[in-house]
Amino acid sequence: MSQLALRDATASYGDRAVLGPLDLTLVPGERVALVGKSGAGKSTLLGLMHDRWRQQGVALLPQELGLVPTLTVFHNVFIGRLHTHPGWYNLITLARPFRRDVEAVTPLLARLGIADKCWSPAGELSGGQRQRVAAGRALFQAGAVLLADEPVSALDGPQAETVMAALTEAYPTAVLAMHDLDLALRFCDRVIGISDGTIAIDQPSLRLSAGDLLALY
Numbered sequence: 124m125s126q127l128a129l130r131d132a133t134a135s136y137g138d139r140a141v142l143g144p145l146d147l148t149l150v151p152g153e154r155v156a157l158v159g160k161s162g163a164g165k166s167t168l169l170g171l172m173h174d175r176w177r178q179q180g181v182a183l184l185p186q187e188l189g190l191v192p193t194l195t196v197f198h199n200v201f202i203g204r205l206h207t208h209p210g211w212y213n214l215i216t217l218a219r220p221f222r223r224d225v226e227a228v229t230p231l232l233a234r235l236g237i238a239d240k241c242w243s244p245a246g247e248l249s250g251g252q253r254q255r256v257a258a259g260r261a262l263f264q265a266g267a268v269l270l271a272d273e274p275v276s277a278l279d280g281p282q283a284e285t286v287m288a289a290l291t292e293a294y295p296t297a298v299l300a301m302h303d304l305d306l307a308l309r310f311c312d313r314v315i316g317i318s319d320g321t322i323a324i325d326q327p328s329l330r331l332s333a334g335d336l337l338a339l340y
């Protein structure tokens with residue numbers, strides 16, 4: 124994977140500029156937490172990165188999750204690798220999943236604590252369970268870089284730890300928008316603080332405490 128960089132990046136909605144101009148370089152093997160108050164521009168920045176870096180094996184875990192509520196948990200997770208199979212394979216999977224895929228998905232769901240929901244429609248799950256299905260889909264996809272928008276916002280402490288550990292283990296290179304500053308500092312190497320669409324803080328996590336980041340809020 125080559126270095127991922129944004130130069131003079133900007134984003135607007137209609138004629139309202141909400142992001143940039145900003146420069147940002149992501150080094151392979153680096154996990155970056157994006158922090159900042161609601162509306163600062165974190166999701167917009169992740170969306171921009173996804174647009175620019177799409178061709179380089181980037182997996183996106185969006186804030187709204189993007190699950191198909193009528194499909195089972197298994198099938199929603201399988202969607203992570205849809206693009207790696209021919210159409211006929213995906214069509215058969217819809218009716219009768221191949222054993223090798225079930226055997227690959229089941230341990231992921233077990234690690235995320237939702238193995239018992241494997242054959243339930245995603246639309247029948249709680250918010251926290253749905254968030255873990257979306258995390259499972261990103262884990263199953265296994266791309267080069269993960270872009271995740273508040274991936275553990277609906278999870279309690281131990282579940283959030285489990286999901287963060289699984290995501291960061293699977294994706295050494297990642298950008299994660301985080302609202303929990305302690306988790307951000309513990310699981311990421313670098314913290315970028317966004318304020319009014321620009322980079323206000325860009326520091327290694329080791330040099331920061333949660334208190335240093337409160338100025339952003």
Ligand SMILES: Nc1ncnc2c1ncn2[C@@H]1O[C@H](COP(=O)(O)OP(=O)(O)OP(=O)(O)O)[C@@H](O)[C@H]1O
Pocket residue numbers: 136141159160161162163164165166167168186
């Ligand atoms: N679809 C949209 N249309 C118009 N304006 C938008 C749209 N999405 C976001 N915005 C605006 O862009 C700005 C940045 O929003 P963004 O969602 O990137 O912030 P955020 O930091 O991710 O917030 P949150 O933590 O609440 O998810 C905000 O002022 C928001 O109102």
